[in-house]
Amino acid sequence: MSKIVKVETFPVSTPLKKPVIMPNTRITSIDSVVLKITCDDGSVGFSDSGDTSSWYRGELQESIIAMISNVIAPRILLGEDPRNIEKIVAKMDLLVRDNNQAKATVDFALHDLKGKLLGVPVYELLGGRTIEAARQGWVLSAGKPDDVAAEAKRAKDVGFALFKMKIGYGTIQDDIDMVHAVRETVGLDAYLTIDANGFWSYEKALHIIRKIDSAGLDLIEQPLAHWDIEGMARLRAAVKTPIYADESAQELYNLKEIIDRRAADGLFIKLQKAGGLVKAQRWLTMARLAGLPVHCGCMIGSGLEHSPAAHLWVANEWATQGLNESIGPLMIHGTMESKNIAAGTDIALNIPKFEGGLCYPNEGPGFGIELNEAFLLSHKTADRQGRQVSL
Numbered sequence: 001m002s003k004i005v006k007v008e009t010f011p012v013s014t015p016l017k018k019p020v021i022m023p024n025t026r027i028t029s030i031d032s033v034v035l036k037i038t039c040d041d042g043s044v045g046f047s048d049s050g051d052t053s054s055w056y057r058g059e060l061q062e063s064i065i066a067m068i069s070n071v072i073a074p075r076i077l078l079g080e081d082p083r084n085i086e087k088i089v090a091k092m093d094l095l096v097r098d099n100n101q102a103k104a105t106v107d108f109a110l111h112d113l114k115g116k117l118l119g120v121p122v123y124e125l126l127g128g129r130t131i132e133a134a135r136q137g138w139v140l141s142a143g144k145p146d147d148v149a150a151e152a153k154r155a156k157d158v159g160f161a162l163f164k165m166k167i168g169y170g171t172i173q174d175d176i177d178m179v180h181a182v183r184e185t186v187g188l189d190a191y192l193t194i195d196a197n198g199f200w201s202y203e204k205a206l207h208i209i210r211k212i213d214s215a216g217l218d219l220i221e222q223p224l225a226h227w228d229i230e231g232m233a234r235l236r237a238a239v240k241t242p243i244y245a246d247e248s249a250q251e252l253y254n255l256k257e258i259i260d261r262r263a264a265d266g267l268f269i270k271l272q273k274a275g276g277l278v279k280a281q282r283w284l285t286m287a288r289l290a291g292l293p294v295h296c297g298c299m300i301g302s303g304l305e306h307s308p309a310a311h312l313w314v315a316n317e318w319a320t321q322g323l324n325e326s327i328g329p330l331m332i333h334g335t336m337e338s339k340n341i342a343a344g345t346d347i348a349l350n351i352p353k354f355e356g357g358l359c360y361p362n363e364g365p366g367f368g369i370e371l372n373e374a375f376l377l378s379h380k381t382a383d384r385q386g387r388q389v390s391l
């Protein structure tokens with residue numbers, strides 16, 4: 001048996017080539033936490049939390065580092081066999097309320113470690129491969145209608161299957177004009193969605209959605225605040241465009257309420273929101289039982305952050321039926337294919353391959369990722385400290 005003897009966290013800041021704009025938010029750099037879990041036999045598993053934000057997850061670099069170093073490592077991880085992931089996840093849920101991004105970061109590093117101990121890629125631990133590569137959509141930062149439409153055209157030419165718009169660049173009318181301009185550019189057959197990230201009121205959502213219903217959007221993601229399940233159900237009954245839940249759909253009890261109240265036509269999953277790979281598989285099973293389609297994403301994150309998602313999205317049969325916009329590394333590096341990313345500029349030395357709108361998980365044990373140790377040092381977040389906890 002292996003035994004966990006050391007847990008290390010590193011605060012890392014990765015600048016974005018191009019800012020990502022959302023309501024009240026302009027992201028220029030990704031503050032994330034890289035986690036290393038080391039065993040007594042010298043084996044190491046690692047993970048990256050990806051973007052942290054007060055409004056999406058309510059977790060920050062410091063809170064993730066503190067939760068892992070002060071609670072999860074000393075009370076759960078140290079001395080434990082890292083292969084007992086289900087047991088560790090259950091204990092994390094018992095001893096730590098919420099904090100799913102911190103829990104997911106731990107769950108990811110354990111899967112990497114277990115894959116390395118058993119000599120298999122993580123997708124083999126998750127049921128094996130159902131498809132070779134996950135088809136991706138392109139996320140369009142909010143902007144002037146013509147600019148957003150031009151970017152959608154470039155993404156379509158590369159091979160992306162879905163175009164997801166973000167709101168909040170200018171006025172409400174700008175958002176409405178953007179939807180129509182992008183639809184005109186990508187054509188009626190393209191899969192087109194918009195994500196309001198919970199920033200509309202019921203009244204505003206009704207006003208806007210009625211004006212964009214004619215653009216034939218395939219779905220609207222999280223029009224209302226995460227807590228307003230009743231409002232989502234009312235809205236869904238009042239408009240034509242399907243309504244999907246992202247921020248509302250975190251824990252399984254959230255999914256149950258959404259299902260019971262018929263508050264969404266489908267769901268959106270990110271592993272950091274669901275709390276890791278173990279909890280995400282339960283989440284996907286619940287969605288499947290309810291017949292709710294699932295779209296899959298990742299945080300804006302490095303090649304390491306994206307890897308757990310890259311492995312699960314090719315392994316989980318329900319996840320592979322929906323579309324995907326797990327393109328965090330491409331958003332960081334401002335490109336639509338991984339071949340254009342300069343060597344050594346990411347937390348991962350070998351970013352999973354993105355090509356022609358498809359993403360392939362890395363082969364090799366665990367996530368198949370090599371950590372860029374030099375990058376962790378050169379991009380350490382200013383004025384913030386990592387922690388090390390050991391037996």
Ligand SMILES: [Mg+2]
Pocket residue numbers: 195197221222246247268
């Ligand atoms: Mg969303």
